[in-house]
Amino acid sequence: MSVDQNTVRHIARLARIAVRDDELEHLASELNSILDWVEQLGELDTSDVEPMTSAVETTMKMREDDVTVGNMQDEVTRNAPASEDGFFVVPKVVE
Amino acid sequence: MAKNDELIGLSLAEARDKLKAKEITSAELTDAYIAEMEAGRDLNAYVLETAEQAREMAKASDAKLAKGEGGAIEGVPLGIKDLFCTKDVRSTACSHILDGYTPAYESTVTSQLWRDGAVMLGKLNNDEFAMGSSNETSFYGPVTNPWRRNGDDTKLVPGGSSGGSSAAVAAKLCLGATATDTGGSIRQPAAFTGTVGIKPTYGRCSRWGIVAFASSLDQAGPITRDVRDAAIMLKSMAGHDPQDTTSVDRPVPDYEAALGQGVKGLTVGIPKEYRVDGMPEEIDALWSQGIEWLKAAGANIKEVSLPHTKYALPAYYIVAPAEASSNLARYDGVRYGLRVDGKDITEMYENTRAEGFGDEVRRRVLIGTYVLSAGYYDAYYLKAQKVRSLIAHDFRQAFSEVDVLLTPTAPSAAFGIGEKSDDPLSMYLNDVFTVTVNLAGLPGISVPAGLSKEGLPLGLQLIGRGFDEETLFRTAHKLEEAAQFTAAPEAWWRS
Amino acid sequence: MEIGKRVAREEDWIQGATGDWEIVLGLEVHAQVTSKAKLFSGASTEFGAEQNTHVSLVDAALPGMLPVINRVCVEQAVKTGLGLKAKINLRSVFDRKNYFYPDLPQGYQISQFKHPIVGEGEIEIDLPEERTEKIGIERLHLEQDAGKSVHDMHPSMSHVDLNRSGVALMEIVSRPDMRSAEEAQAYVRKLRTILRYLGTCDGNMEQGSLRADVNVSVRKPGGELGTRCEIKNVNSIRFIGQAIEHEARRQIEILEEGGKIDQETRLFDPKTGETRSMRSKEEAHDYRYFPDPDLLPLELQQEDVDRIAASLPELPDEKKERLMADYGLSAYDATVLVSDGARADFFEEVAKGRDPKLAVNWVNGDLFAALNREGHSLEASPVSAKQLGELLDLISDNTISGRIAKDVFDSMYKTGRNAIEIVEKEGLRQVTDTGAIEAAIDEVIAANPDKVEQVKTKPKLAGWFVGQVMKATSGKANPQLVNEILAKKIDIPSED
Numbered sequence A: 001m002s003v004d005q006n007t008v009r010h011i012a013r014l015a016r017i018a019v020r021d022d023e024l025e026h027l028a029s030e031l032n033s034i035l036d037w038v039e040q041l042g043e044l045d046t047s048d049v050e051p052m053t054s055a056v057e058t059t060m061k062m063r064e065d066d067v068t069v070g071n072m073q074d075e076v077t078r079n080a081p082a083s084e085d086g087f088f089v090v091p092k093v094v095e
Numbered sequence B: 001m002a003k004n005d006e007l008i009g010l011s012l013a014e015a016r017d018k019l020k021a022k023e024i025t026s027a028e029l030t031d032a033y034i035a036e037m038e039a040g041r042d043l044n045a046y047v048l049e050t051a052e053q054a055r056e057m058a059k060a061s062d063a064k065l066a067k068g069e070g071g072a073i074e075g076v077p078l079g080i081k082d083l084f085c086t087k088d089v090r091s092t093a094c095s096h097i098l099d100g101y102t103p104a105y106e107s108t109v110t111s112q113l114w115r116d117g118a119v120m121l122g123k124l125n126n127d128e129f130a131m132g133s134s135n136e137t138s139f140y141g142p143v144t145n146p147w148r149r150n151g152d153d154t155k156l157v158p159g160g161s162s163g164g165s166s167a168a169v170a171a172k173l174c175l176g177a178t179a180t181d182t183g184g185s186i187r188q189p190a191a192f193t194g195t196v197g198i199k200p201t202y203g204r205c206s207r208w209g210i211v212a213f214a215s216s217l218d219q220a221g222p223i224t225r226d227v228r229d230a231a232i233m234l235k236s237m238a239g240h241d242p243q244d245t246t247s248v249d250r251p252v253p254d255y256e257a258a259l260g261q262g263v264k265g266l267t268v269g270i271p272k273e274y275r276v277d278g279m280p281e282e283i284d285a286l287w288s289q290g291i292e293w294l295k296a297a298g299a300n301i302k303e304v305s306l307p308h309t310k311y312a313l314p315a316y317y318i319v320a321p322a323e324a325s326s327n328l329a330r331y332d333g334v335r336y337g338l339r340v341d342g343k344d345i346t347e348m349y350e351n352t353r354a355e356g357f358g359d360e361v362r363r364r365v366l367i368g369t370y371v372l373s374a375g376y377y378d379a380y381y382l383k384a385q386k387v388r389s390l391i392a393h394d395f396r397q398a399f400s401e402v403d404v405l406l407t408p409t410a411p412s413a414a415f416g417i418g419e420k421s422d423d424p425l426s427m428y429l430n431d432v433f434t435v436t437v438n439l440a441g442l443p444g445i446s447v448p449a450g451l452s453k454e455g456l457p458l459g460l461q462l463i464g465r466g467f468d469e470e471t472l473f474r475t476a477h478k479l480e481e482a483a484q485f486t487a488a489p490e491a492w493w494r495s
Numbered sequence C: 001m002e003i004g005k006r007v008a009r010e011e012d013w014i015q016g017a018t019g020d021w022e023i024v025l026g027l028e029v030h031a032q033v034t035s036k037a038k039l040f041s042g043a044s045t046e047f048g049a050e051q052n053t054h055v056s057l058v059d060a061a062l063p064g065m066l067p068v069i070n071r072v073c074v075e076q077a078v079k080t081g082l083g084l085k086a087k088i089n090l091r092s093v094f095d096r097k098n099y100f101y102p103d104l105p106q107g108y109q110i111s112q113f114k115h116p117i118v119g120e121g122e123i124e125i126d127l128p129e130e131r132t133e134k135i136g137i138e139r140l141h142l143e144q145d146a147g148k149s150v151h152d153m154h155p156s157m158s159h160v161d162l163n164r165s166g167v168a169l170m171e172i173v174s175r176p177d178m179r180s181a182e183e184a185q186a187y188v189r190k191l192r193t194i195l196r197y198l199g200t201c202d203g204n205m206e207q208g209s210l211r212a213d214v215n216v217s218v219r220k221p222g223g224e225l226g227t228r229c230e231i232k233n234v235n236s237i238r239f240i241g242q243a244i245e246h247e248a249r250r251q252i253e254i255l256e257e258g259g260k261i262d263q264e265t266r267l268f269d270p271k272t273g274e275t276r277s278m279r280s281k282e283e284a285h286d287y288r289y290f291p292d293p294d295l296l297p298l299e300l301q302q303e304d305v306d307r308i309a310a311s312l313p314e315l316p317d318e319k320k321e322r323l324m325a326d327y328g329l330s331a332y333d334a335t336v337l338v339s340d341g342a343r344a345d346f347f348e349e350v351a352k353g354r355d356p357k358l359a360v361n362w363v364n365g366d367l368f369a370a371l372n373r374e375g376h377s378l379e380a381s382p383v384s385a386k387q388l389g390e391l392l393d394l395i396s397d398n399t400i401s402g403r404i405a406k407d408v409f410d411s412m413y414k415t416g417r418n419a420i421e422i423v424e425k426e427g428l429r430q431v432t433d434t435g436a437i438e439a440a441i442d443e444v445i446a447a448n449p450d451k452v453e454q455v456k457t458k459p460k461l462a463g464w465f466v467g468q469v470m471k472a473t474s475g476k477a478n479p480q481l482v483n484e485i486l487a488k489k490i491d492i493p494s495e496d
């Protein structure tokens, strides 16, 4: 499963990271060397193995249905690069 | 300086006892460390010094101590890895993308340290988002290891990702430090700096308020000067937190009390697969020495097999980047941190994340995105999670025969800054002995056990059953006694 | 026949230029779970608060924040699953659905992909002429709602409010078992009724508590399934109908011109009544689902499920059966009553110890006519069930006639006063005094000797006499007495 430059461009797009064209070749070779190396997992037959779903053997605890937080507009937005009237502000989104 | 030298020469346990006995005050101890922190700036261990806050906290501690009150570590000055969110104190995970981020909340682990009376000296450097094994990926620049090779002043790495923590503890710029470990980020830097680092069982410490790297692997733990100090710090850091569903609701034992119990009757396993090709002779020799020490202390030694060991690292480099690619999606320039404008929202995201993430983070986000993408999930992520099951099973098998495992911590001593940063794969190999423990969720501790022929510290690792940190501490304590590791780096940074 | 194999009735076929077509519809309904706090945080779910005030640090995805699940949201999902006669999965898993959008702070939605909490179930929908159809439910899963982007506050910027971010949703996915807009609408109505009976979702479509994604495809009747398009977030039952009609015709036109349907996501524009493509040439979505490592698998105990099952209220279908059996109601009347649990309850209170037929006519007829006319909900009805019952008692004991009762009801509705009070004050009590009625009849006879003659050959004219007497008594004469006395006074031959 070799990664070509188009694939790198596609992944970078999915990950929302701008990548310059002149970086593609280098990135592709880096990713390929890592992917080639992890390929060795293919040596193992795992057809009868259940995937590990959690590193801890315990059951998930649940919260009660209580409203415990709110009215922290300032804490929520105070680190925002752009905000107005308690809204976060972003470049226009078109659907 | 003489008084200061005396003060900073105390271990955490000694300082704690002298504070309680009112032989010293937190104010003078804290001032001594503030002076060291400032004198040690060349190491680049701290990315933010909070001297003012430290003095205030020390004053409050002294008031309590004067009344005979105060918590378990009242008045003890600590450094905090920048991965921990600290209320009203800049917390950036050493990433450009979290520029200036100042949380309105305190991580559970640090809040427990403050609850028990600790004093915060500042925020410690780390690899960006804890991704690295040398602390060279930090946006704030690399940390320099206080240790140098004999007769050579080449700057060495302090290990990573908790390189600021390990360097600060080794250089006595704090009494102890918080750290986190996703693939070895506590134990490997501890080994590189002659300090003690323990990664507790997954679920032992709350992850709430710690910037997430790989959620199923991340655990907080301390880096300290000796085993006793680690036991004391972990006791404060550990415990159930209802805000973290993966934290476990079981009592935290008195780890310090376990120290004197010795290893008589314990069976120590030696996993044969940890004897890897190209491992330096001196590391192998140290390992054998460790076996002898424990045998001499009354432990039984047994060779065991962990057959899937060699697959741990590749599995880790699928699971960790996959989780990271998703965990780091929130850094998008909308609600906090860096924003780089673009002609539309998508371009804003892409520009922000391109500029905000360093090369290693970008590499892992891309790998993680790829292995989760349509058509590849089963081949990579699912496969890696199955391999994780096999690795966990190996350990369960081994622990049916032995009580604790002994291995080297890292395949080499500290290396030079810039020596490996061009080759991601050779960097990844640093974690070969530590990463298995994260995949299985088990506890592991690194103890300084000797010096390389170049005069650099080397560590031995002990791996325990889940939630059996006590056995780790008592065994580590025996190793420490036997190793008599008293070497210390020359304080070249002070001049 | 298997539910999914059903072919639409001929009257539901759409005539195209090349022949008949059949619509195939499946719905994904997002229903907001009724709970006080959000699915994974302790922030309020209350509607209409000031921007970013019902937001916790978790909802805003600040660094280091972790989700903790709300027990009630889980129980509500189980309850809904039981109400849909569906399989409850004792082990389910939360996955992350990864995509970037400014109202999605984490960069992923926590949802359930491979292992939902509820599996297959079924709903019976009620259609005109007492037709019913069974619609398969494929699954129900729990997930987080997103925030809201406001696009009209600034020419080049959008404003983001995270109040809804993290509110619990149940996504209820049907099988492609519906064959007409009418069936899809009936499905949503029935689903909404069930959710309301269960108390697991308020079903308020205007506030977005219930929204439907409609999957539309067309095929030759009984033929191969066509390619479907998904119309996102349609938020009223009327729009669901319009969107389906438009989309089906659009697809038929393309196919009849030899084109092919692109599988895509579309939006319905209520202003034009049309659907339009939503995501231009964007790369296909790749959500990179994987189990959320911050959450453990959700394990339920069978005892917990049993306990919830035992607490289940009577559901519309059972209630309908019971109303028909216990009160002798027609299927139509019963269906109308159970469409709203409150209406059925109202009816039962009115009908207690009274004539059920009279009660259902008044509830479904006069009362709802007035409520609809005035735009009142049943909860806001000025006439309570107790008051309506008292009115019916006055009819049954002949205090007033059915005719007068309508006027009394109007007055009750306007003033909120009790029936008897109005009857007494306005002097509407039925005249049962035979003397008074006789006098009135005598007067009419005296004034109309010609009609008296005519009635002997035209028995239908008897009605005219009754009318005159009622008029003379302002409608208060007991019609039965009028008939009896009239028959004694003039000789009316029997009609046959």
Ligand SMILES: [Mg+2]
Pocket: C028, C171, C213
């Ligand atoms: Mg959907």
Ligand SMILES: [Zn+2]
Pocket: C030, C143, C171
């Ligand atoms: Zn959904």
